[in-house]
Structure formats: structure tokens, C-alpha cells
Amino acid sequence: MMFSHDIMRVGQFRNIMGTELYSDFMRTDQYLIRWIRDQKFNLPDAKLKLLRSLKWRKENRIDRILEEDYSKIFRLCPYDVSTRDKDGRPILILNAGSCPIRKVALAGDLNTLKRVLYQAAEEMTSIVDSAQQDEGVNINDAISIVNADGFNIREHGCIKCFPLIAELLILYEEHYPDYLFRVFLINMPRIAETVVTFIQPFLSEKTKSVIKIYGYNKEEWSPELLKLISANQLYTQFGGTKKSINENISLTRITLQPKSPSSN
Numbered sequence: 001m002m003f004s005h006d007i008m009r010v011g012q013f014r015n016i017m018g019t020e021l022y023s024d025f026m027r028t029d030q031y032l033i034r035w036i037r038d039q040k041f042n043l044p045d046a047k048l049k050l051l052r053s054l055k056w057r058k059e060n061r062i063d064r065i066l067e068e069d070y071s072k073i074f075r076l077c078p079y080d081v082s083t084r085d086k087d088g089r090p091i092l093i094l095n096a097g098s099c100p101i102r103k104v105a106l107a108g109d110l111n112t113l114k115r116v117l118y119q120a121a122e123e124m125t126s127i128v129d130s131a132q133q134d135e136g137v138n139i140n141d142a143i144s145i146v147n148a149d150g151f152n153i154r155e156h157g158c159i160k161c162f163p164l165i166a167e168l169l170i171l172y173e174e175h176y177p178d179y180l181f182r183v184f185l186i187n188m189p190r191i192a193e194t195v196v197t198f199i200q201p202f203l204s205e206k207t208k209s210v211i212k213i214y215g216y217n218k219e220e221w222s223p224e225l226l227k228l229i230s231a232n233q234l235y236t237q238f239g240g241t242k243k244s245i246n247e248n249i250s251l252t253r254i255t256l257q258p259k260s261p262s263s264n
Contacts, residue, residue: 009036013043020054023063025129030140038177038204053175065119066126073112076100079120081127083233083242089181090127090142091229092120097150097187117168125179141181143228145238149187149216169199173207182228183211186221186238 010029013036014021021027039046057063077099083091104113124142131137172180185196193213200208214221222239234240 006033006036009033009041009043013046016043016047017050020051022054026054028129030129034178038206049174049177056175060115060118062118062122065115065122068115068119070112070116070119073104073109073116076104077113077116079116080244081120081123083229083235085143085229085233087228088131088137088139090124090139091233092124092142092144093235094120094144094146095149096146097148102154114167117171121171121176125176128179141179143181144183145225146183146185147187147238148185148189149237151187151189151191153191169196170202173203178206180207180210184221184225185211185213187216188213189215 007029010032013032014027017032025031035046035050036043039049078095080093081090083093085091099113101110101113104110124144128139128142131139188196196211196213203211212221212224214224218239225234225238226240229240231240232242235242235244
């Protein structure tokens with residue numbers, strides 16, 4: 001929800017950013033207010049952070065990333081965005097524990113795996129943006145479930161793996177502010193919790209407040225998921241009734257239009 005003073009600040013911020021906002025979705029009120037609120041309504045700070053993110057988007061070709069085919073890595077490390085919570089928020093599910101990160105790293109495909117994670121973030125946030133712009137639905141954020149079941153030190157504790165885990169946590173902080181309503185980190189072993197604890201000083205208080213960390217006790221985290229997600233929208237492995245093709249996680253992706261630059 002935006003109030004009159006928010007609308008005024010958004011207008012000021014849009015003028016400050018000017019032609020740096022090279023795509024239509026970047027000029028929307030819903031997109032700009034995220035950066036303003038993230039920087040506690042300090043417009044110069046919001047501009048600096050958004051400029052850094054725009055540079056990142058260009059350098060990493062994020063605007064066209066939904067067109068890219070990484071099916072080889074996606075089969076090993078799939079994500080799912082096909083379900084919704086009780087309020088219509090998209091749910092991004094990452095089965096991180098079953099992703100053979102060490103194998104991917106040794107094969108020289110770690111950068112490709114990063115791009116799959118970028119795709120996941122872009123697809124999830126695109127669903128939120130599309131719901132606001134095209135469907136007129138008041139959805140402002142999303143839920144993420146990161147399942148660490150299967151995590152082991154040999155497969156996920158390699159020297160190149162931990163930086164990737166840390167990068168995933170700060171990805172939303174730096175480039176997708178205010179998009180996460182809740183992040184459930186479930187089946188987390190002690191060593192994975194240590195990684196999260198290490199990176200927390202680099203996260204904002206708001207981001208830290210949405211992260212909920214749980215161990216292997218399903219009786220603790222499954223009821224918390226069901227408070228927000230109907231059983232028929234939650235996979236059986238998480239305590240719901242929705243079954244995917246292989247009883248693990250659906251490989252179905254939602255095809256969205258990439259956030260391509262528009263001509264002025």
C-alpha cells in the first residue's frame with residue numbers, strides 16, 4: 001500500500017533517476033518505492049543502491065536471463081515457482097541440499113549454477129511485478145523455502161561452495177529489496193546455520209527479520225509453513241498434499257516475458 005507522501009517521494013525519485021531507468025517496469029511506482037523504503041526514504045542513498053543494481057543487471061545480462069536455457073544444471077538443481085500462499089504470493093522452492101554443488105563446481109559449471117539462481121530470483125520477482133501491473137492484484141512480495149535436506153560437508157562444504165551460499169543470501173538484499181515476505185530455511189545442519197550467521201551482519205534488519213531457520217524437526221517447521229500456505233499448494237515433503245512428478249519437486253517453470261529494455 002502506498003500513501004500520498006509515498007507517491008510524492010516516488011515522483012521525486014523517478015525524476016532523480018531520470019534516464020538511468022531504462023525499462024518500463026523500472027519506472028513503476030511499485031518498483032521505485034522498494035528502493036526508497038529499503039534506504040529509509042533517503043533518496044540519495046536509494047539512488048546509489050539502485051545504480052549499483054542496474055550496473056549489476058547490465059553486467060550479468062539479467063534483463064534477458066529468463067530466455068536463457070540452463071537445462072543441464074536445472075535438472076541437477078531445480079527450483080519451483082508454481083505454487084502460491086493463501087494470499088496469492090508466489091513461493092520459490094529451492095532444494096539446496098540435493099543440489100550436487102561440489103560436482104557442479106568440479107565440472108566448471110559454478111557460474112552457470114549462479115545464473116540458475118539469478119533466474120530463480122528474476123522469475124519469482126517477475127511474478128510479483130506482473131501480478132501488480134497486469135492483473136491488478138495487490139501482491140507485494142513472495143515466500144521462499146530453501147530445503148537443505150541432503151546437505152553434507154563433502155558435497156556442499158567445498159571451498160567454492162560456501163561463497164555461493166553466501167552470495168545467494170545477499171542476492172535479494174542487494175538487488176531485490178522488499179520482495180521477500182518470509183524465507184524458510186529448513187532441514188538446516190549446524191554448519192549451514194554457521195554460514196547464515198556469518199553473513200547476517202551484512203543483511204538489513206528487515207531482511208534478517210524475515211529469515212526463519214529450522215533444523216530437521218519437521219514438526220517444528222511444517223506447521224509454520226501451513227499457517228501461510230494451504231495444504232494443496234504445499235508439496236508432500238513439506239507436510240502438504242500437493243504431489244509433484246517425482247515426489248520431490250516439480251521441474252515446471254512458468255514462462256514469463258523477460259524484463260527487456262524498452263525504447264524511450
